[in-house]
Amino acid sequence: MKSYPAVIKWSGSKRPVAKQLASYISYGETYFEPFVGGGAMLPYSLCDKGMAGDIIPELIDLWNAIKNEPYLVADEYQIRWEDLQLNGPDVYYKIRDRFNKSRNCHDFLFLTRTCVNGMIRYNSEGNFNNSFHLSRPGINPDSLRNIIEQWSAAIAKFTFRNCDYRELLSEVKKGDFVFLDPPYGGTKDRYTHTPFCLSDFYSELERLNSIGANWMLTFDGTAGDRQYAYAPPQDLYRHKFEIYTGNSSFKKVMDSKKETIQESVYLNFKPCHNLFDL
Ligand SMILES: C[S@@+](CC[C@H](N)C(=O)[O-])C[C@H]1O[C@@H](n2cnc3c(N)ncnc32)[C@H](O)[C@@H]1O
Incomplete structure (x- = not known):
């Protein structure tokens, strides 16, 4: 199976380990991903159908545009990128102001590709507030066009929905993944600025177990000397292993010191060994 470069850059992306994780999955009828972000796992799903959701509306608009109008997405990026090359950083800030009023998904893609370290950051009023990455011109439009076309084909079987994870999970049936x-x-969501409630989340895991759906959870772990030790209760899962997910982009921004992140992977089923060339 081929590898996919990121189409939507997302901090916390599972891209470095997506193929490896996908090779352990026991796929069922429909694939669900309720915290889709940059969707690193989507292209490797072996299910015939998929449902993906996220709380960020412009992100879901962008996923739908990549799926349904890939040429338009590539053209819109090219227009903004050429303007940037001609007229400099003012173009970025003009587009950022416009985005904060309209939430246009093409502006969103451009910002994610040209902001400092590709970090999507909103202030407490919900406005995108990261600055322009001065030393980087943004990905070349021809390269991005090629990536968008690959992804558009890979996600054709997915439905994307802007909703809370519980709403998407309410559609999961026995035999789904x-x-x-x-x-x-415990961390605050960067968009809603509300803390993620673990007890609600564990109730959902319990419900999925009772339905007879398989799930894989990547959670907690360590980054450098910081610990995010929020392991789910042991009776909820059947298997656990550790995986290295790469370097922390947050830490890179803060003090340019690199640190590796280790995450725990929990499964409520016995891991498979799908034949992917890793
Ligand atoms: C760690 S990121 C997912 C990264 C993704 N796996 C990837 O590879 O790019 C978590 C995502 O959950 C979303 N999110 C946070 N709270 C949510 C909620 N209550 N319901 C749905 N999505 C939520 C965030 O917007 C973010 O995109």
Whole structure:
């Protein structure tokens, strides 16, 4: 199976380990991903159908545009990128102001590709507030066009929905598979600025177990000397292993010191060994 470069860059992306994680999955009828973010796992799903959701509306608009109008997405990026090359950083700030009024998904893609370290950051009023990455011109439009076309084909079987994870999970049936990559327990969501409630989340895991759906959860772990030890109760899962997910982009921004992140992977089923070339 081929590898996919990121189409939507997302901090906390599972891209470095997506293929490996996907090779352990026991796929069922429908694949669910209720915290989709940059969707690193989507292209590797072996299910015939998929449902993906996220709390951020412009992100879901962008996923739908990549799926349904890939040429328009590529053209819109190219227009903004060429303007940036001609007229400099003012173009970025003009687009950022416009985005904060309209939430246009094409502006959103451009911002994610040209902001500092690709970090999607909103202030307490919900406005995108990261700055322009001065030393980087943004991905070349021809390269991005090629990536968008690959992804558009890979996600054709998915339905994207802007909703809370519980709403998407309410559609899961016996024999479906759910991939869960929520915000770290206790941390505030960057968009809603509300803390992620672990007890609600564990109730959902319990409900999925009772339905007879398989799930894989990536959670807690360590980054450098910080610990995010929010392990789910042991009676909820059957298997656990550790995985290295790469370097912390947050830490890179803060003091340019690199640190590796280790995450725990929990499964409520016995891991498979799908034949992917890793
Ligand atoms: C760690 S990121 C997922 C990254 C993704 N697996 C990837 O590879 O790019 C978690 C995502 O959950 C979303 N999120 C946070 N709270 C949510 C909620 N209550 N319901 C749905 N999505 C939520 C965030 O907007 C974010 O995109």
